[in-house]
Amino acid sequence: MTDNHTHAAGKHPGVGTYVTVAAVLTVITLVEVGVFYVPAFHGILAPVLLTLSAAKFALVVMFYMHLKGDHPIFTMMLSIPLLIAIAVGIALLFLFGVVALGGTAA
Amino acid sequence: MTAVAHHTSTGLDNRKLAFWMFIGSECLLFGSLISTYLVYQGRSVVGPTPEEILDIPLTSISTFVLLMSSLAMVLALAAVTRGDRRWSRVWLLATAALGMTFLGFQAYEFTTFVHEGLTLKTNLFGSTFFVLTGTHGAHVAVGVLWLLTLFVRSLQGKLGPDKAINVEITGLYWHFVDVVWIVIFTVVYLLS
Amino acid sequence: MATSVMEHTPSAGLGARVWSWITTTDHKRIGVLYGVTAFAFFLIGGLEALLIRLQLSHSGNTVVSAQTYNELFTMHGTTMVFLAVMPLSAAFFNFVIPLQIGARDVAFPRLNAFSYWVFLLGGLFLNASFLVGAAPNAGWFGYANLTSSQYSPGHHIDFWVLGLQVLGIASIAAGINFIVTIVNMRAPGMRLMRMPVFTWMSLVTQFIIVTAFPVITVALVFLMFDRYFGTNFYQVAAGGDVLLWQHLFWLFGHPEVYILILPAMGIISDVIPTFSRKPLFGYAVVVYSGLLIAVLGWGVWAHHMFQVGLGPIAESVFAATTMMIAIPTGVKIFNWIATMWGGRIRFTTAMLFAVGFIAMFIIGGLSGVMHSSPPADLQQTDTYFVVAHFHYVLFGGAMMGIFAGIYYWWPKVTGRLLSEGIGKTHFWLTIIGSNLAFFPMHFIGLLGMPRRIYTYDAALGLDTLNLVSTVGAFVMGTGMLVFVFNVLWSRTRGQPAGNDPWGGATLEWSISSPPPAYNFSVIPEVRSRMPLWSENGMTPVPAVPPEPVHVPPGSFWPALAATGIIVAAVGAILKSLLVVLGGGAVLIVAIYAWALEPFEV
Numbered sequence: 001m002t003d004n005h006t007h008a009a010g011k012h013p014g015v016g017t018y019v020t021v022a023a024v025l026t027v028i029t030l031v032e033v034g035v036f037y038v039p040a041f042h043g044i045l046a047p048v049l050l051t052l053s054a055a056k057f058a059l060v061v062m063f064y065m066h067l068k069g070d071h072p073i074f075t076m077m078l079s080i081p082l083l084i085a086i087a088v089g090i091a092l093l094f095l096f097g098v099v100a101l102g103g104t105a106a
Numbered sequence: 107m108t109a110v111a112h113h114t115s116t117g118l119d120n121r122k123l124a125f126w127m128f129i130g131s132e133c134l135l136f137g138s139l140i141s142t143y144l145v146y147q148g149r150s151v152v153g154p155t156p157e158e159i160l161d162i163p164l165t166s167i168s169t170f171v172l173l174m175s176s177l178a179m180v181l182a183l184a185a186v187t188r189g190d191r192r193w194s195r196v197w198l199l200a201t202a203a204l205g206m207t208f209l210g211f212q213a214y215e216f217t218t219f220v221h222e223g224l225t226l227k228t229n230l231f232g233s234t235f236f237v238l239t240g241t242h243g244a245h246v247a248v249g250v251l252w253l254l255t256l257f258v259r260s261l262q263g264k265l266g267p268d269k270a271i272n273v274e275i276t277g278l279y280w281h282f283v284d285v286v287w288i289v290i291f292t293v294v295y296l297l298s
Numbered sequence: 299m300a301t302s303v304m305e306h307t308p309s310a311g312l313g314a315r316v317w318s319w320i321t322t323t324d325h326k327r328i329g330v331l332y333g334v335t336a337f338a339f340f341l342i343g344g345l346e347a348l349l350i351r352l353q354l355s356h357s358g359n360t361v362v363s364a365q366t367y368n369e370l371f372t373m374h375g376t377t378m379v380f381l382a383v384m385p386l387s388a389a390f391f392n393f394v395i396p397l398q399i400g401a402r403d404v405a406f407p408r409l410n411a412f413s414y415w416v417f418l419l420g421g422l423f424l425n426a427s428f429l430v431g432a433a434p435n436a437g438w439f440g441y442a443n444l445t446s447s448q449y450s451p452g453h454h455i456d457f458w459v460l461g462l463q464v465l466g467i468a469s470i471a472a473g474i475n476f477i478v479t480i481v482n483m484r485a486p487g488m489r490l491m492r493m494p495v496f497t498w499m500s501l502v503t504q505f506i507i508v509t510a511f512p513v514i515t516v517a518l519v520f521l522m523f524d525r526y527f528g529t530n531f532y533q534v535a536a537g538g539d540v541l542l543w544q545h546l547f548w549l550f551g552h553p554e555v556y557i558l559i560l561p562a563m564g565i566i567s568d569v570i571p572t573f574s575r576k577p578l579f580g581y582a583v584v585v586y587s588g589l590l591i592a593v594l595g596w597g598v599w600a601h602h603m604f605q606v607g608l609g610p611i612a613e614s615v616f617a618a619t620t621m622m623i624a625i626p627t628g629v630k631i632f633n634w635i636a637t638m639w640g641g642r643i644r645f646t647t648a649m650l651f652a653v654g655f656i657a658m659f660i661i662g663g664l665s666g667v668m669h670s671s672p673p674a675d676l677q678q679t680d681t682y683f684v685v686a687h688f689h690y691v692l693f694g695g696a697m698m699g700i701f702a703g704i705y706y707w708w709p710k711v712t713g714r715l716l717s718e719g720i721g722k723t724h725f726w727l728t729i730i731g732s733n734l735a736f737f738p739m740h741f742i743g744l745l746g747m748p749r750r751i752y753t754y755d756a757a758l759g760l761d762t763l764n765l766v767s768t769v770g771a772f773v774m775g776t777g778m779l780v781f782v783f784n785v786l787w788s789r790t791r792g793q794p795a796g797n798d799p800w801g802g803a804t805l806e807w808s809i810s811s812p813p814p815a816y817n818f819s820v821i822p823e824v825r826s827r828m829p830l831w832s833e834n835g836m837t838p839v840p841a842v843p844p845e846p847v848h849v850p851p852g853s854f855w856p857a858l859a860a861t862g863i864i865v866a867a868v869g870a871i872l873k874s875l876l877v878v879l880g881g882g883a884v885l886i887v888a889i890y891a892w893a894l895e896p897f898e899v
Contacts (some may be wrong), residue, residue, distance in 0.1 A: 018180045022173065029173065033162065036296050060285050065285075077126040081134055085133045088549060093144060095600070096539070120405045124405065127474045128474055134510070135515065142531070142542065146539075150536070255890075
């Protein structure tokens with residue numbers, strides 16, 4: 001079991017995929033910035049921006065960092081600490097009164 | 107880096123596994139920094155405030171620069187994998203250059219803020235902002251150094267396809283630093 | 299031609315031998331280094347404890363000043379947690395895990411050495427604070443804003459902040475190393491659910507380490523920036539919240555207690571079956587409980603903060619999660635007892651300590667569950683009741699588990715058995731002493747004596763109980779001296795051990811004691827959870843390798859890199875940017891040299 005074996009399991013995407021992902025990332029960034037400047041969106045700014053940035057996160061992680069198509073153990077090694085970090089972050093937001101059940105605190 | 111890939115229980119390279127675990131660990135590091143930023147938002151007793159001082163258009167550009175550096179990074183990996191010495195060097199250098207450009211933007215931003223009256227000590231926002239983005243910037247700087255090292259190794263003819271795993275791991279680091287910035291840009295700048 | 303760890307090469311001069319230890323990348327030698335160093339720190343921490351108990355032996359005592367007392371209890375806690383229990387566990391991770399999974403070494407031998415040197419230098423750095431009269435003095439948990447430069451002037455807290463960050467580097471590096479080792483370097487047939495429970499619990503522990511340590515690193519960085527650069531993280535006047543420190547600290551601190559106890563639980567999960575001559579009852583349950591503890595352990599931290607005014611919702615949530623985590627913790631106890639039930643039990647010293655662990659941990663666990671109720675905890679917290687609780691689980695639990703491991707694996711490491719007679723004396727002094735020392739603390743606490751006070755009034759009526767506790771501490775100390783005597787005795791008079799003095803079930807007992815440098819002449823194929831107890835459980839491992847086995851050379855760069863880090867820390871204490879940068883430069887040089895050095899595992 002040498003490098004060859006691990007790379008065969010890798011099957012990295014081609015240049016075309018990479019450039020496409022870069023284009024999508026650019027578009028999402030433009031949308032994010034655009035949404036930021038459009039007053040109509042201000043009510044739902046947070047969920048929209050968080051969703052868009054989560055999409056960017058997923059694209060980079062899945063394609064550039066090659067989690068999609070790699071052994072699932074790598075996905076676990078990222079996901080579990082990430083989930084802990086997010087859960088703890090949300091808990092702290094509640095504990096410090098930044099959010100409260102039934103909407104954000106003042 | 108001369109460790110030969112030995113037989114392993116999962117068939118995966120030790121170094122790649124180690125690096126993903128390190129990335130997991132870094133999620134908690136940046137998670138704590140970002141959580142602190144969020145928890146302290148709006149609690150500064152004196153200004154400047156984020157709304158007053160953050161330059162969204164400028165930071166959008168630097169964000170774009172960093173995103174493009176990730177593209178350069180994967181292209182570098184592809185080049186190294188296929189043994190393309192010329193394009194390996196081009197893309198590695200490009201990634202480093204884009205990273206340095208990002209750092210340039212950060213340096214400009216930091217010095218501008220200081221001139222406008224925001225330092226580490228000024229208020230809560232200054233403390234959380236500079237430590238969070240500074241930690242991120244330090245990570246970028248380490249990445250640039252790492253990339254330049256690989257560039258030199260390539261010039262020395264020591265970065266053939268057998269070293270692709272090293273470049274892949276460099277890429278993991280670089281993309282992760284990019285991904286953290288995606289979160290910071292959203293949370294600190296856009297959601298200010 | 300490979301030599302064993304402990305073999306002396308009389309022809310090599312002292313310099314060469316010292317150099318071989320400085321540059322070693324052999325997990326067995328690194329394990330020995332961890333063990334010896336950690337035990338030395340354990341004795342220092344014990345001395346600090348004895349001084350504390352001496353001071354508290356009666357009311358109005360004047361053995362030490364209030365300031366010195368603060369340094370003593372701070373350093374006792376910090377030392378025991380970070381410089382004794384954790385690295386003693388690391389000694390076992392290092393020596394035992396590769397042997398239990400059938401590997402020749404860990405995944406990254408030089409990184410392994412690096413972790414050790416960082417630990418040693420970090421521990422020396424922390425203790426050097428005593429030499430300049432500035433030992434840390436704000437408790438092992440360093441609450442803000444007592445630790446601010448305003449309320450803690452001088453270098454005391456700087457030593458603490460810098461020392462702990464340095465130690466954190468060692469722990470995270472080792473954590474990654476062992477995770478990769480366990481996941482990726484098992485012998486063929488050694489499926490995860492065939493691994494010894496010690497290795498399993500170690501794997502879980504490493505995962506907790508790599509996720510929890512970054513959080514305290516951030517907390518410490520904030521404190522360091524507040525003290526050095528005037529930031530406002532814990533400055534109330536600027537809008538900061540001292541509770542941020544508490545949350546970040548305990549987000550680390552609670553998983554930390556599982557880091558402290560899981561390895562010991564793993565040890566006794568191997569020891570008890572061996573000396574009951576019976577497989578572990580409910581192996582899968584024990585493993586899954588460990589995993590569950592690691593996950594749930596992230597959800598309970600604020601039970602250390604029931605007295606800060608979190609509010610009824612938060613308190614209820616954390617009370618519930620804390621009660622829940624008692625379940626997987628408690629389940630293991632039933633598994634250990636059920637293992638012994640119907641077994642052919644041999645009460646060797648190792649087994650005595652393992653059974654002692656169970657008894658002491660039950661008591662500590664019960665007082666722990668009492669803390670899970672916020673109203674009850676409101677009376678108990680910050681009193682000696684808590685001190686009783688955590689000493690039962692950390693000394694009665696973790697340390698006794700570690701002693702079980704020491705007696706169990708000593709012959710594997712050294713080739714000689716420790717004396718059973720002296721060992722039993724050590725055990726009885728320890729169990730009697732620790733109960734004398736810590737049981738009265740339950741009452742002392744409930745009767746109103748707070749923690750962290752250097753003296754107390756006679757009117758409290760607690761002189762007698764405190765005296766009993768002090769006597770107990772000295773009985774424990776005597777026990778430790780007996781142990782040290784056992785170690786020295788065994789060097790020349792200990793019975794030589796063969797491969798398998800106890801009749802163990804797991805792979806480490808299939809090779810010589812001490813093992814050859816390459817561990818296994820041929821990597822065996824494993825077909826059972828108990829390879830040595832099962833018919834055809836493993837393929838044979840010949841005494842002599844059929845073909846030469848490559849043993850990696852040593853390397854100086856890990857020690858140099860560690861030196862660079864500690865020089866930078868010293869520079870920070872001296873407030874000298876030049877020294878900090880110098881240390882950084884040494885580190886960078888060492889990293890490059892390390893990366894470019896030819897090193898084949």
